[in-house]
């Protein structure tokens with residue numbers, strides 16, 4: 465019998481995940497990827513013996529990947545070697561104060577009692593609230609394609625009274641920052657905990673309280689690193705997909721979509737070739753797809769942030785840094801106001817400094833250090849001329865770091881390059897250079913994203929960080945699995961999966 469054919473447009477984490485999950489179910493799946501390497505943002509640049517991960521550097525919830533591999537008949541451990549990091553983050557502040565995020569709730573409570581004994585009780589209460597939010601997310605949001613709270617109620621997953629209780633339990637009247645501020649007084653601990661919604665490019669002052677599930681995930685599920693770099697995740701996904709007979713076409717950019725009123729008829733690549741299939745999955749940025757087919761795109765206010773990335777190869781090893789470090793801003797209120805409201809690069813930004821060579825010598829030449837900086841910045845609205853401003857901003861960032869104890873220049877930089885929000889937009893065709901799709905903003909609305917099932921085309925699913933359940937590697941992978949479940953009409957197939 466002829467196997468049903470699925471075409472996946474985009475070979476990022478979401479595209480690869482949907483492709484692997486559908487190929488595992490017996491479909492014949494082909495991926496069209498515009499770039500010459502697979503993985504989208506989950507990728508790497510090789511330079512002078514360094515392997516620089518291009519985007520993601522922190523892996524949370526590896527259980528999503530384990531589930532995907534298990535369902536493909538394989539064991540993730542045979543494809544990836546994961547290391548659980550402790551400390552998870554080292555946090556630095558302008559006044560010289562510093563502390564670590566520790567792996568495990570008990571260890572973190574010890575760290576809180578060392579740095580802010582007055583907050584131990586509050587931290588324990590916050591952990592309790594975040595656990596509740598994590599359980600609600602697991603039972604009602606993970607692996608689900610809900611567009612709003614009415615979808616949750618209609619689904620029958622939570623019925624009548626139970627559904628009302630659910631709506632109350634997600635604390636719909638609170639922002640994330642309000643929940644943290646209720647329990648934590650130490651300003652530094654508060655700022656670090658309030659930084660967690662930045663994992664998905666959102667502001668703690670505009671995100672719903674239910675995102676406190678990130679606190680539970682952080683301390684109870686760990687911060688992981690795949691040996692060889694985060695790019696190994698894409699390689700592992702592509703390998704398993706091809707082992708099962710899936711086909712990847714690189715260097716194939718889709719430039720047109722042929723549609724009729726209710727369905728997609730095919731995708732046309734730049735060489736005018738028409739690619740057709742029985743069903744389609746779009747892993748492109750959903751706004752870019754909408755632009756191609758003449759549907760409305762989201763307003764700037766709806767989008768999460770972008771970022772500036774800097775890649776450094778250092779001849780001298782670093783001291784006193786951990787694998788993940790955050791050099792915080794003086795005022796995160798001002799910082800997030802600039803990023804989300806004023807759409808300006810903040811002049812005292814929080815700088816994330818990742819040093820993977822501390823955990824993994826394979827990503828740098830011997831006795832050298834691989835350093836990656838990420839500075840969250842506004843989407844590319846055109847108000848900053850990034851082509852001329854980028855070197856100035858990178859200088860400002862380096863000076864800030866030097867003033868806070870990490871002087872990259874003093875470590876003999878032998879390799880350096882950087883990317884602006886505009887460069888990111890061009891490299892992966894993301895709408896206005898966004899990194900994380902739609903912001904999780906709004907006390908209630910922030911919990912929902914665009915659905916995986918297309919509203920307009922019956923034979924089209926979306927997969928990736930710009931749609932349900934949202935951005936970040938684990939959620940993008942989950943998104944691909946939801947698209948696969950929708951397509952096979954097995955929407956409840958992941959119910960009961962514990963992450």
Ligand SMILES: Cc1cc2nc3c(=O)[nH]c(=O)nc-3n(C[C@H](O)[C@H](O)[C@H](O)COP(=O)(O)OP(=O)(O)OC[C@H]3O[C@@H](n4cnc5c(N)ncnc54)[C@H](O)[C@@H]3O)c2cc1C
Pocket residue numbers: 473474475476477478479496497498499503504505506518519520521522523524716717718719747748749771773838888891892893899900927928929930935936937938940
């Ligand atoms: C700098 C940076 C740091 C990050 N840090 C983290 C982190 O630490 N942890 C974490 O979990 N997440 C992180 N993220 C977010 C994470 O990378 C994304 O949420 C996730 O990788 C998105 O996957 P995706 O499949 O949705 O999108 P993408 O990776 O963007 O994949 C989409 C693919 O579609 C292709 N494509 C687009 N248009 C076309 C077209 N017309 N024709 C053919 N192909 C097309 C693109 O080339 C791309 O390969 C970070 C992202 C960046 C950029």
